[in-house]
Amino acid sequence: MSSNRYFKHQGPWSDAADPLMCTDTGDWRTKRPVVDKEKCIFCGFCAIYCPIGVMVMQGDTHFEADLDFCKGCGICAKECPKGAIIMISEGEFVS
Amino acid sequence: MNTTTAPKRIKVITGNAAAAIAAKLARPDVVAAYPITPQTEVIEQISTFHASGEMDCELITVEGENSAMNAVMAASLAGGRVFTASSSWGLVFMYDAVLAVAGARAPVVMVNVNRETPGIIAVSSGQQDMISTRDAGWIFLIAEDCQEVLDLVLQAYRLAEDYDIQLPVMVHYDGFFLSYLSEGVDIPEQETVDRFLSVLKDQPKRTVLTPGRKLGVGSHGILGGYMELRHKHVTAMERSKAKFEEIDREFDGIFGRTYGGQVEEYRTDDADMVLVGSGSMCGTIKSVIDDQREKGVRIGLVKIRMYRPFPHQALVAALKGKKAIGVVDRSLAFGFDGGPIYTELKAFETRLDGAQLISFIDGIANTDITKTNVEKMIRMTGDLADGKDVPEVTWVSYPDANTKGEK
Amino acid sequence: MAEKKKGRLTKVLDYLKHDDPFSKGVAFCPGCGLELLLRFIPRVLGNDIVITGTPSCSAPVLLGQNNQSWHTLSYFGTLMTGAAANATGLVRYYRKAGIDNTVVCFNGDGTANDIGFGNLSGAAERNEPFIYICYDNEGYMNTGIQKSGTTPFGATTTTTPYGTVSRGKNLRRMNLGLKMAMNKIPYTATATLSDLDDLARKLLKAKEAKERGFCFLHVFAPCPTGWGADPADTIEICRQAVKTNYFPLWEAENGRIRMTKTVKKPKPVNTYTKLMKKFNHMTEADHVILQDDVDYEYCLLGGLSVLEAECQLPVSVKDQGETS
Ligand SMILES: Cc1ncc(C[n+]2csc(CCOP(=O)(O)OP(=O)(O)O)c2C)c(N)n1
Numbered sequence: 001m002s003s004n005r006y007f008k009h010q011g012p013w014s015d016a017a018d019p020l021m022c023t024d025t026g027d028w029r030t031k032r033p034v035v036d037k038e039k040c041i042f043c044g045f046c047a048i049y050c051p052i053g054v055m056v057m058q059g060d061t062h063f064e065a066d067l068d069f070c071k072g073c074g075i076c077a078k079e080c081p082k083g084a085i086i087m088i089s090e091g092e093f094v095s
Numbered sequence: 096m097n098t099t100t101a102p103k104r105i106k107v108i109t110g111n112a113a114a115a116i117a118a119k120l121a122r123p124d125v126v127a128a129y130p131i132t133p134q135t136e137v138i139e140q141i142s143t144f145h146a147s148g149e150m151d152c153e154l155i156t157v158e159g160e161n162s163a164m165n166a167v168m169a170a171s172l173a174g175g176r177v178f179t180a181s182s183s184w185g186l187v188f189m190y191d192a193v194l195a196v197a198g199a200r201a202p203v204v205m206v207n208v209n210r211e212t213p214g215i216i217a218v219s220s221g222q223q224d225m226i227s228t229r230d231a232g233w234i235f236l237i238a239e240d241c242q243e244v245l246d247l248v249l250q251a252y253r254l255a256e257d258y259d260i261q262l263p264v265m266v267h268y269d270g271f272f273l274s275y276l277s278e279g280v281d282i283p284e285q286e287t288v289d290r291f292l293s294v295l296k297d298q299p300k301r302t303v304l305t306p307g308r309k310l311g312v313g314s315h316g317i318l319g320g321y322m323e324l325r326h327k328h329v330t331a332m333e334r335s336k337a338k339f340e341e342i343d344r345e346f347d348g349i350f351g352r353t354y355g356g357q358v359e360e361y362r363t364d365d366a367d368m369v370l371v372g373s374g375s376m377c378g379t380i381k382s383v384i385d386d387q388r389e390k391g392v393r394i395g396l397v398k399i400r401m402y403r404p405f406p407h408q409a410l411v412a413a414l415k416g417k418k419a420i421g422v423v424d425r426s427l428a429f430g431f432d433g434g435p436i437y438t439e440l441k442a443f444e445t446r447l448d449g450a451q452l453i454s455f456i457d458g459i460a461n462t463d464i465t466k467t468n469v470e471k472m473i474r475m476t477g478d479l480a481d482g483k484d485v486p487e488v489t490w491v492s493y494p495d496a497n498t499k500g501e502k
Numbered sequence: 503m504a505e506k507k508k509g510r511l512t513k514v515l516d517y518l519k520h521d522d523p524f525s526k527g528v529a530f531c532p533g534c535g536l537e538l539l540l541r542f543i544p545r546v547l548g549n550d551i552v553i554t555g556t557p558s559c560s561a562p563v564l565l566g567q568n569n570q571s572w573h574t575l576s577y578f579g580t581l582m583t584g585a586a587a588n589a590t591g592l593v594r595y596y597r598k599a600g601i602d603n604t605v606v607c608f609n610g611d612g613t614a615n616d617i618g619f620g621n622l623s624g625a626a627e628r629n630e631p632f633i634y635i636c637y638d639n640e641g642y643m644n645t646g647i648q649k650s651g652t653t654p655f656g657a658t659t660t661t662t663p664y665g666t667v668s669r670g671k672n673l674r675r676m677n678l679g680l681k682m683a684m685n686k687i688p689y690t691a692t693a694t695l696s697d698l699d700d701l702a703r704k705l706l707k708a709k710e711a712k713e714r715g716f717c718f719l720h721v722f723a724p725c726p727t728g729w730g731a732d733p734a735d736t737i738e739i740c741r742q743a744v745k746t747n748y749f750p751l752w753e754a755e756n757g758r759i760r761m762t763k764t765v766k767k768p769k770p771v772n773t774y775t776k777l778m779k780k781f782n783h784m785t786e787a788d789h790v791i792l793q794d795d796v797d798y799e800y801c802l803l804g805g806l807s808v809l810e811a812e813c814q815l816p817v818s819v820k821d822q823g824e825t826s
Pocket residue numbers: 557558559560582583609610611612613614617639641642643644645650
């Protein structure tokens with residue numbers, strides 16, 4: 001019998017019972033969405049339109065991007081009806 | 096073929112009918128197929144069984160062979176027992192899925208009614224379709240007569256769905272000859288077949304695709320993972336050789352018929368010369384051998400029943416120490432001197448203790464491998480045994496190919 | 503602190519009843535429409551769907567690598583050529599075995615409209631009980647942005663480049679959704695990402711309708727990388743595609759077409775085309791040709807919906823029943 005180093009099964013079965021694969025897509029970002037809590041009306045458009053779904057609800061006040069995975073596409077900023085999100089160059093955050 | 100005195104229900108039917116009846120007896124969950132000469136009768140029969148309620152399966156009347164193979168692949172991976180049937184262009188049109196089935200280790204069972212592949216109008220016999228797909232990663236079995244078509248389909252399920260094997264199996268039989276030939280076939284009782292197949296229920300469950308289960312299939316591996324899967328595939332193929340022999344013995348116990356496993360040896364024990372063949376030609380060869388034996392010619396036949404994995408150990412054991420071996424191919428291998436099976440056997444020449452090999456090409460383009468043709472092959476193989484100068488390759492029914500300079 | 507003015511949370515969130523089964527970090531380009539759609543489907547339909555995927559931009563995420571996976575859905579990674587036949591095999595076996603299922607056959611336009619159209623058509627003829635979703639990014643993106651049958655007139659791709667004797671694709675795009683609706687399958691719909699409530703409703707409707715047979719969703723999903731668009735504009739592109747009637751939103755039960763969104767004053771198509779570089783080179787004359795095409799298709803759609811209402815549905819189609 002052959003080894004089971006990569007596969008538990010005879011055939012090409014992948015098993016999501018194991019931890020999922022994950023890429024640090026946050027590293028791709030050149031611009032970062034920054035939310036103005038005061039302007040935010042908690043409508044959730046940024047959340048539904050974010051392709052990754054990383055605009056996370058903060059209590060019942062506003063939304064904030066999960067920067068570990070946010071790719072910086074800018075959709076949230078573009079779709080926010082209140083202009084509460086601005087995209088700021090990542091360079092600004094390098095201290 | 097040895098037979099015991101088990102109760103018989105002989106019916107005179109075609110090879111195609113035998114395939115359809117075998118499929119019915121195996122109780123598949125899903126059947127998908129598309130018509131093509133000379134296979135069409137198989138799906139017509141299955142449709143009739145289905146329409147009359149005799150066959151309780153999901154019958155998918157697909158819009159092409161590619162979909163037939165894709166549908167049965169998925170149904171098999173979801174856990175079903177499946178069946179399909181095709182031939183030549185149909186087999187080629189499903190070829191991408193044929194490869195995918197093997198890669199996914201889906202235990203699909205199908206029959207392929209051999210037909211030539213080039214030539215759309217030249218609807219004719221030949222095994223080129225089998226040869227063109229030989230390394231798809233399927234187990235290939237070849238039947239000699241209508242009874243063996245039925246028996247091999249049943250054995251194919253035992254092999255394909257065996258937990259230690261989990262590989263697709265294709266049962267080949269000669270189009271135009273076996274497909275349309277009617278002969279007496281012993282049709283087993285449903286209960287007997289159920290008993291023969293019941294072993295498959297008592298083994299560990301294979302991995303299947305079930306809604307809600309966090310499991311996916313088909314991405315295949317990359318790098319080391321890819322090689323691991325390929326290596327597992329190769330080793331499962333190798334295991335199938337012994338498993339096939341085991342299944343054949345068990346089949347004998349239940350049905351009273353045995354064929355000898357990977358190869359069938361006919362009057363080889365004291366033979367100096369042997370013909371190696373496969374499929375329907377073997378019936379003719381056997382009868383010529385009987386005639387020649389009367390005249391004192393020590394000739395035998397080795398019939399290839401399992402073509403993939405290539406049964407080289409069994410072949411070497413059967414052929415070792417013979418003086419001359421004539422290999423009959425019903426197809427071509429381009430760039431090699433000789434037919435494909437001849438070429439493959441050549442790789443083991445050094446293990447044959449000095450046996451010499453020659454190649455015969457015959458039976459393509461609907462030419463019949465007649466008794467006269469077989470006699471000629473035996474004569475030439477005899478000449479080879481006697482140390483005479485014999486051409487390496489002979490197109491038995493096409494003398495033009497054998498003139499000097501053209502070969 | 504001043505009292506903050508609160509809006510109401512968008513009702514789209516109410517449709518997202520299930521977890522996102524995907525890993526957070528997956529390798530779709532920033533702003534990819536496909537990513538939004540792919541995560542959206544199981545959040546609406548549930549995580550117990552079985553999804554099939556083919557070689558395409560969706561494949562690297564749908565399909566696992568060796569023993570590992572990017573998501574927790576049951577999936578079958580298969581060939582571009584036979585996707586609908588694969589889904590057929592699954593649903594037929596599940597039916598035979600009495601296993602409840604929602605099979606989603608998820609493919610790009612390359613598979614759906616081109617190389618896999620034969621088996622899509624066959625599945626529609628046989629009225630196979632599953633949901634086929636085509637995400638239309640108007641080309642073969644995974645192999646590097648080549649033309650497909652749904653690439654529109656004028657668009658540049660790597661096989662319809664702009665040159666001295668060529669001005670992008672010189673052929674019309676095919677109307678995949680309409681082609682499918684004409685088969686009188688229980689449910690056909692178009693959808694896009696700007697109108698997510700419409701998309702969610704259509705997904706749920708398809709889930710119900712698939713109990714009666716084949717369902718087809720044609721979802722317009724921009725590809726910022728391949729179209730030369732600002733990733734931030736993905737939703738705006740969808741919105742303008744609807745507002746210009748470039749991609750009208752409709753549904754058809756048993757082939758009866760009904761607009762799900764009517765645009766009162768459609769904007770000229772260049773308000774859409776100007777959002778991306780693939781149309782950059784187009785002259786005014788080219789735009790007339792494209793506009794003509796858009797107008798014609800829309801007119802045809804309207805005409806068909808009126809005609810359909812006038813024609814008596816054949817019994818064979820009526821027998822398929824309707825969604826409640
Ligand atoms: C039979 C076959 N031909 C060609 C390819 C190469 N190929 C891989 S992905 C792809 C394009 C897929 O296009 P589409 O379905 O529109 O998906 P997209 O990449 O746009 O997401 C092609 C042609 C293939 N995988 N299989």
